[in-house]
Amino acid sequence: MNAPIPELKPPLTNVQLELLKAFSLNLPEADLKKIQAFITNLLLERAHDAADAAWEERGYTNETMEEWLHAHDRTPYRHSTAVVAKSPDEELVEA
Numbered sequence: 001m002n003a004p005i006p007e008l009k010p011p012l013t014n015v016q017l018e019l020l021k022a023f024s025l026n027l028p029e030a031d032l033k034k035i036q037a038f039i040t041n042l043l044l045e046r047a048h049d050a051a052d053a054a055w056e057e058r059g060y061t062n063e064t065m066e067e068w069l070h071a072h073d074r075t076p077y078r079h080s081t082a083v084v085a086k087s088p089d090e091e092l093v094e095a
Helices: 014-023 029-058 062-070
Strands: none
16 A cells, blocks of 8 residues: 655745756756856855845954954863873872
8 A cells, every 4th residue: 555645845935846847858968057057156146145244234344354364262272181280390190
């Protein structure tokens, strides 16, 4: 006995429907490359716009970026067990 095919949820988006229509055709490889490049550029543009909006919203400037480039805000590295000595003559002890 075959199990019923579950209904697709959520339904396909408008982009998915258009891509299915395009892929139902036998397009030349050059056209597929153009479609891939278009999608890549579109998504890159959207990401760039979102980054610009966040930059503006937070009030960042070119000076902010320069400060970040020259900042030394690294978290100091700590061993799980620190070794401590009070003087060169004393034995090392674990803290």
